[in-house]
Amino acid sequence: MTAPAAAPPTRRSGWLPVGGGHVLRWWESGAPGGVPLLLLHGGPGGHSTRAHRALADPRRFRVIQVDQRGCGASRPRGELAANTTDHLVDDLERLRAHLGVEGWVVLGPSWGAVLALALAARYPRAVRALVLSGVFLGAREEYRPLLDGRGVDAAVWDRFVAPLDAAERADVPAAYARRIHDPAHPDHMTAVRNWLAFDAAQGGAAFAPSRIRAGPGLVASVAVEAHYARHRFFLPAEGVLGRAGAVAAPVTVVQGTGDTAGAASARRLCAELPHARLRWVEAGHSALEPRLAKRIRASLAGVAAAVTGGAVAR
Structure with a gap:
């Protein structure tokens, strides 16, 4: 090799x-x-x-x-x-x-x-x-899984959207972005970990937010990604x-x-x-x-x- x-x-x-x-x-x-x-x-x-x-x-x-x-x-x-x-x-x-x-x-x-x-x-x-x-x-078709769970394991999707109410599920990236971008939100770090776990699950990993240790750099990275996803990558x-x-x-x-x-x-x-x-x-x-x-x-x-x-x- x-x-x-x-x-x-x-x-x-x-x-x-x-x-x-x-x-x-x-x-x-x-x-x-x-x-x-x-x-x-x-x-x-x-x-x-x-x-x-x-x-x-x-x-x-x-x-x-x-x-x-x-x-x-x-x-x-x-x-x-x-x-x-x-x-x-x-x-x-x-x-x-x-x-x-x-x-x-x-x-x-x-x-x-x-x-x-x-x-x-x-x-x-x-x-x-x-x-x-x-x-x-x-x-749009490339990030469809983030919008409505299409092509995603049903159990993973259910866990990902569980923190959101029915109205928020109409625009999942926006709902997550609001939590991720507000450090004072009670679900802020849960949202960061869930987002990272969902990304990992798309690559075949288990949806395991509790295993993720997100420092400031990783939180900033997720914030930028969620910002772009919320705005459909402009x-x-x-x-x-x-x-x-x-x-x-x-x-x-x-x-x-x-x-x-x-x-x-x-x-x-x-x-x-x-x-x-x-x-x-x-x-x-x-x-x-x-x-x-x-x-x-x-x-x-x-x-x-x-x-x-x-x-x-x-």
Whole structure:
């Protein structure tokens, strides 16, 4: 078995004020003169990790990571005001200008796929190619389990909605968000643990809120996720798919076959984008799963070779 690639150390980092009281934390690693690569994190509510840097060859890429509004090391942690999908996309364009990047390749896993596609649609000259995995489009059907329990084990759903009254069950994400966003609410921590347990149950784990120990960082992460879910990810019912037609950059989708929801979304995306290339891997959702990581790394290497050769292969 091939040993996993080593994650390169941070070469430089900094802060970027983006308005609304938000200040983003960013990092660079890899080759200063390499192909600029924007490595997005998942979520909403996730954060950048050193482990994800190993997805890109540090000899080929100038790897740029940033924690989105309210996330990770960005300030204020957990802040929800002026925090929408469009804000996040515009922040990425500000970061590109701040770092003097003419155009970059964008790696978007999971929620990062939404932002990558939206960025390429809004700022086409800034995006040279997209590599996506664990595809999420922010479409209503993808988060239907959170709305009405469709596709969820009945016992899990019953336990998840048990704290809510009949009126609140008409909009479960909003009811949970109210509890999660109010530290004084008597059900605040119960809601945080239930939300995390429900997420885990979607991946096949037992619904076990009592086992979850949620510190401030995790609570902030859940708050951001609930904020986006409550507002339907600030996207129409079809999610970012409606913007996909404006994406001219080459697109490679590296998708795990075991990620059922992501696989369906990957097919929908590639049907909308005939120039997209779909690569299947026997893996799940996480870009860090060894087989998926290996294919992502290979796809990025191919993109880098094409970019430095003067044209991006389709």
